[in-house]
Amino acid sequence: MEKLSVKNLTKIFDGSIVAVDDFNLSVKEGEFVVLLGPSGCGKSTILRIIAGLERPDSGEIILEGKRINDLSPKDRDVAMVFQEYALYPHMTVFDNLSFPLKMRKLPKAEIQKQVHGAAEILGLKDLLPRKPRSLSGGQRQRVALGRAVVRDPKLFLFDEPLSNLDAKLRQQMRAEISKLHRRLRATTLYVTHDQQEAMTLGDKVAILKEGRLRQMGTPLELYRHPAEAFVGEFIGNPGMNFLTARVEGSGELRVASSQFSPPGNISRVFRNYTDRELLLGIRPEDILLSGSAAEAISLEGEIDLVEELGNETVVRVNCGEHQLTARGKDYGELTIAQKVIFSFPWSKIHLFEKESGKALTGPLS
Ligand SMILES: Nc1ncnc2c1ncn2[C@@H]1O[C@H](COP(=O)(O)OP(=O)(O)OP(=O)(O)O)[C@@H](O)[C@H]1O
Ligand SMILES: [Mg+2]
Known part of the structure; x- marks a missing residue:
């Protein structure tokens, strides 16, 4: 009632x-x-x-x-x-x-x-x-x-x-x-x-x-x-990260001056948004710092901050105009200003319209 x-x-x-x-x-x-x-x-x-x-x-x-x-x-x-x-x-x-x-x-x-x-x-x-x-x-x-x-x-x-x-x-x-x-x-x-x-x-x-x-x-x-x-x-601790992105006419996704080819089913979703300014939302806990994983977006960044919490580590990474926060258990030894490859799977991406901030789809999986 x-x-x-x-x-x-x-x-x-x-x-x-x-x-x-x-x-x-x-x-x-x-x-x-x-x-x-x-x-x-x-x-x-x-x-x-x-x-x-x-x-x-x-x-x-x-x-x-x-x-x-x-x-x-x-x-x-x-x-x-x-x-x-x-x-x-x-x-x-x-x-x-x-x-x-x-x-x-x-x-x-x-x-x-x-x-x-x-x-x-x-x-x-x-x-x-x-x-x-x-x-x-x-x-x-x-x-x-x-x-x-x-x-x-x-x-x-x-x-x-x-x-x-x-x-x-x-x-x-x-x-x-x-x-x-x-x-x-x-x-x-x-x-x-x-x-x-x-x-x-x-x-x-x-x-x-x-x-x-x-x-x-x-x-x-x-x-x-x-x-x-x-x-x-x-919502989330820390909250979601955002990367600006654009789907090119070719179907490639441009993120921070790199290009990626979305896999089949995901590329169909992206094609609906060709030539639009997008925000890729990615949770800190979904970011890997272990080099490029298969079927993932991977980018190079520089470590800006490391917070050791004991059971896990929070890491801030600068990547061009973007700053992202990653959170995880198995990041190994990290030092400030170290260059790292960070990556996240396609399936963990949330898609938002850049202008309005409105969600376009849920996670792509
Ligand atoms: N009596 C008042 N006269 C003028 N403006 C007010 C008055 N009460 C609240 N406001 C304004 O209304 C808005 C909402 O205030 P409110 O106190 O409801 O916010 P809040 O979400 O409870 O914030 P907080 O988390 O800081 O307590 C604010 O911009 C505040 O400055
Ligand atoms: Mg209040």
């Missing part, structure tokens, strides 16, 4: 700053959807509009089949967790958790039950008598989560709730949020600009750029079939 639907949402600040541009989104009951995009692309504005903290210029917010545009924030039954924990400093953890229930005038016994229930789920039982200032960042964020959980809202909205935490704690909290979601199955819209967080948490990920939805899909769909170059670049 569709739980939340956002239709043709537009928000313009100060008459000219287009923060959200004809944005559409649909979230099913129990689904965890992540909004992912670079800083300033409109993520927080969308959440704030759904929560009722901001008015849209146009568009509709439908929650459980009902238009909620004109409802005040407190009547929408959505809970929002922010980057700043916004706990009441003078209240204990117990009082912080029970506050939203007191506001709703629930009986004392019921409040006790719900707060203890949430504290149990989030591992906060021992912290209930403490004040926020005596808690660590992770514990405070857990209290903020708990305050959303006790409300049992129709919808959870999270705005980068983990970005104040250090890397290790962030990973730990990510796992906890994931477990919490599996347990509660609460419909959730979660904002982040961290692609790894998005990929590991989201049932679906919606990619935004400049206020517009670019693509929505499961993490693997986005990784395997980016609908535009921007999505390919944003």
Whole structure:
């Protein structure tokens, strides 16, 4: 069942700053959807509009089949967790958790039950008598989560709730949020600009750029079939590489001043794009540095940077106007300024139109 639907949402600040541009989104009951995009692309504005903290210029917010545009924030039954924990400093953890229930005038016994229930789920039982200032960042964020959980809202909205935490704690909290979601199955819209967080948490990920939805899909769909170059670049660690290319009248593919003859079935695909400016998208993990492999595009480059991660190596290679990043395990000894032949199989190429960045086909295999 569709739980939340956002239709043709537009928000313009100060008459000219287009923060959200004809944005559409649909979230099913129990689904965890992540909004992912670079800083300033409109993520927080969308959440704030759904929560009722901001008015849209146009568009509709439908929650459980009902238009909620004109409802005040407190009547929408959505809970929002922010980057700043916004706990009441003078209240204990117990009082912080029970506050939203007191506001709703629930009986004392019921409040006790719900707060203890949430504290149990989030591992906060021992912290209930403490004040926020005596808690660590992770514990405070857990209290903020708990305050959303006790409300049992129709919808959870999270705005980068983990970005104040250090890397290790962030990973730990990510796992906890994931477990919490599996347990509660609460419909959730979660904002982040961290692609790894998005990929590991989201049932679906919606990619935004400049206020517009670019693509929505499961993490693997986005990784395997980016609908535009921007999505390919944003998803993956590091993101996709791009090489400009052109299909000559002869059917040869020109890449960085070299010519290649595509094999039969792939050459038929390329022929559709003769004389057009193309972008070849290639994932770092699909680049080989072991000399030219059969049935592959291979080019000469010069090593610009080597990052040894222990279990694998990230290598940046300059090749004429292009700079590519490769990632792999078996690259052997590499030094800066070393000349290398790098290659990638035809089957791993994603094809985009250069001008628009739109995908023309998936991987060619
Ligand atoms: N109250 C405001 N007045 C004017 N412009 C605003 C206001 N709020 C946001 N904006 C602008 O709208 C755009 C979207 O902002 P928003 O905060 O939604 O981005 P974001 O995706 O959440 O970014 P970040 O990842 O940095 O939090 C930005 O260009 C921002 O400067
Ligand atoms: Mg934001």
